[in-house]
Amino acid sequence: MTPDELYAFDLNGYLLVENAIDSDLLESITGLVDQCEQRVGLNETKRNERISRIVLEDPRFVEVAMTPAVVSRVIDCIQFPRIKSTWLDFKAQGGGIGYHANHTPYDPVDAYYWQGQIYANLITVCYALCDIPEDGAALDVIPGSHKANYPLPENPAMLASLRKKLPMKKGSALIFSHDINHGSENNRDYVRRCLFTSFSTGSSAHSQGDNYLYDDIFENAEEGSWRKYLFRRPQGDRDCYPQPQHRFLDEANPVLH
Numbered sequence: 005m006t007p008d009e010l011y012a013f014d015l016n017g018y019l020l021v022e023n024a025i026d027s028d029l030l031e032s033i034t035g036l037v038d039q040c041e042q043r044v045g046l047n048e049t050k051r052n053e054r055i056s057r058i059v060l061e062d063p064r065f066v067e068v069a070m071t072p073a074v075v076s077r078v079i080d081c082i083q084f085p086r087i088k089s090t091w092l093d094f095k096a097q098g099g100g101i102g103y104h105a106n107h108t109p110y111d112p113v114d115a116y117y118w119q120g121q122i123y124a125n126l127i128t129v130c131y132a133l134c135d136i137p138e139d140g141a142a143l144d145v146i147p148g149s150h151k152a153n154y155p156l157p158e159n160p161a162m163l164a165s166l167r168k169k170l171p172m173k174k175g176s177a178l179i180f181s182h183d184i185n186h187g188s189e190n191n192r193d194y195v196r197r198c199l200f201t202s203f204s205t206g207s208s209a210h211s212q213g214d215n216y217l218y219d220d221i222f223e224n225a226e227e228g229s230w231r232k233y234l235f236r237r238p239q240g241d242r243d244c245y246p247q248p249q250h251r252f253l254d255e256a257n258p259v260l261h
């Protein structure tokens with residue numbers, strides 16, 4: 005992240021990266037995402053559906069998860085970063101996810117700290133696969149709550165006055181600390197389509213499978229590359245897998261399948 009971006013991300017708990025996904029890649033996954041949407045079968049009673057471990061379904065989803073403009077920024081903010089979860093998310097009108105997280109009370113899974121640099125234990129990325137208007141399940145956050153020293157007060161009107169909706173353009177990415185209070189609700193007659201990734205420290209376990217979840221991607225990645233590093237297995241005791249010393253952007257070379 006640039007010094008300006010570090011300031012904004014640390015202050016607010018989120019950073020929007022416009023036009024993040026390579027346009028050819030974005031175009032090439034449209035049909036695939038259509039198929040996935042059909043497969044999950046949204047209907048009157050199923051307003052929220054997700055496909056977990058989406059990077060295992062098609063190599064193009066790995067390329068989205070490794071979007072250079074995003075990953076190069078995320079890895080600046082996590083000690084021993086590793087990719088944790090990936091999912092494709094569909095929210096029809098009426099779908100949503102309740103507000104959750106806040107820096108206090110402390111949750112080590114989410115915890116965000118600054119001590120000479122940012123130490124975020126969980127960063128989530130939302131890639132917009134369609135335009136997301138404010139009332140169409142734009143992420144709704146309390147800016148700065150990833151550093152809140154008090155628990156959330158039980159005062160809905162006051163909390164509502166602090167919240168901010170973050171609309172997005174198709175192809176952009178929203179990077180946010182999972183310590184920020186956030187939620188979303190789709191009040192539009194459309195389906196919000198997003199691909200999510202999350203990054204944790206190397207000592208956090210996967211939440212979508214056992215240690216071997218990404219072994220195939222790891223095996224196929226170039227020796228010494230950031231990609232191999234990021235898809236390594238979690239290491240609960242002490243993560244000493246050698247971290248690449250070169251910049252992520254120096255190796256970014258998306259391969260379209």
Ligand SMILES: O=C(O)CCC(=O)C(=O)O
Pocket residue numbers: 093101128141142143186187188200
């Ligand atoms: O789907 C969304 O709008 C938000 C996802 C979310 O809350 C999360 O990843 O924790």
